[in-house]
Amino acid sequence: MTPTLGRHLELCRGLIEALQHEQLVLHYQPVLDLRSGDVAAVEALIRWQHPEHGLLPPLDFIPTAETTGQIVEVGEWALVQACRQAQAWRQDGLPVRIAVNLSARQFSAPDLIGSVERTLRDTNMPPGMLELELTESMFADPTTSTVILECLRSLGVRVAIDDFGTGFSSLSYLTRFPLDTIKIDRSFVAEATRRKHAATVVGFVVAMAHELELQVVAEGVESEDQERLLVSHNCDLSQGFLHSPPLTAPECERWMRQRISRPLTSIPGGADVEDRPVARKQPQPRSNRSHRRRAAGARA
Ligand code: C2E
Ligand code: MG
Ligand code: MG
Secondary structure (H helix, E strand, O other): HHHHHHHHHHHHEEEEEEEOOOOOEEEEEEEEEEOOOEEEEEEEEEEEEEOOEEOOHHHHOOOHHHHHHHHHHHHHHHHHHHHHHHHHHHHHHOEEEEEEEOOEEEEEEOHHHHHHHHHHHHHHHOOOHHEEEEHHHHHHOOHHHHHHHHHHHHHOOEEEEEEEEHHHHHOOOHHHHHOOOOEEEEHHHHHHHHOOHHHHHHHHHHHHHHHHHOOOOOOOOOHHHHHHHHOOOOEEEEEEOOOOOOOOOHHHHHHHHHHHHHHEEEEEEEEOOOOOOOOOOOOOOOHHHHHHHHHHHOOO
16 A cells, blocks of 8 residues: 555545534635725635544645545535634624635535525525635536526635646636636745736736626735735735734634724725725626626726
C-alpha cells in the first residue's frame, strides 16, 4: 500500500466520523460593497476540527471527499448549516447574503435541485439571500449545465462563478448561462498592482461583467493599493484579508456589528458616503435579466 493510498483511506474513514461526530465547522468571510461599505455577503468556508491534527483547511480533505463521493453529504451539510446561520443572523437583525461553494460532484448530483429546495424550505431562507459558487470546470457539458442553472434560477437562488479566469473554458458560457456574479480569482488581484497587464485584465473583466449585467467580486484583496485599483476599475465587491480573514460564526457576527458603527473613510471610494447598516437592502427576488439591467442602471 502506498503512503498516498494509506492517507487517502485514513481521510475517507476520518470523514465518516467527522460527519457523525460533528467535527466539520464553517467559517465565514465578509464581502464588502466597495461603494457603500456595507457587508454585501459572507462566504461560508468549511474546516475540519480534526481530533488529532487540529483545524484542517478544505484543501486537505475536499479533494478526497470529491473522489470518494462523500462531498455530496459534506456539501449538503455545509449548505444547510450556512442557511441556518444566515437565517439566525437575519432574525437577529443582520440580513446578510450567504455564499456557499458547490463541488463538481454536487453540481451534477441528481438531487441537487431537490436538496437546495428542501434546505430553503426547512431553514425558511429567502432564496435571493443564497448564492451558490460554481467554477468554470463544472460546465464541461453546456447543455446539462444550462438545465441545472435554469432550475436553480427558478428557485430564486443566485449563482456566482468562483475563481474566474483560472479555467480554460470558452467565455461563451457567460452569454448563455443565467449567472449573477463573477468572482475574479485572487491571482489576478495579487498581480494587478505589480503588472500593468494584470491590471488591464481586471479592468476588462469588470467592464465585460457589467455589460453582461453581472456583479463583480474581487477575491483575495490584501492591500489598500489593490483595493484602490479595484475601485478605479469600478469593481463592485471586495473580499480578502485586508478587511477580514474567514471567522467563526460568533466572530463574524461581532465583526458585522462593529462594522455598522464604523465610519467609511477606511474604504477607498466610500469616504464620501454616510455610514450605513449591514446589508441594508434586501435583494429582490430575481426573475430575469431585466432585474440585473435595473441593478446595473442603479450602479451607473
Ligand atoms: P474559494 O471558494 O475561492 O475561497 C476563497 C479562499 O481564499 C479561502 O480559502 C479563503 O480563506 C482564502 N482567502 C480569502 N481572502 C484571502 C486573501 O486575502 N489572501 C489569501 N491568500 N487567501 C484568501 P479556504 O477557506 O482555504 O478555501 C479554499 C477552497 O476550498 C475554497 O476556495 C473553495 O473552493 C473550497 N471550499 C471551501 N469551503 C467549501 C465547501 O463548503 N464546499 C466545497 N465544495 N468547497 C469548499
Ligand atoms: Mg468560493
Ligand atoms: Mg475563489
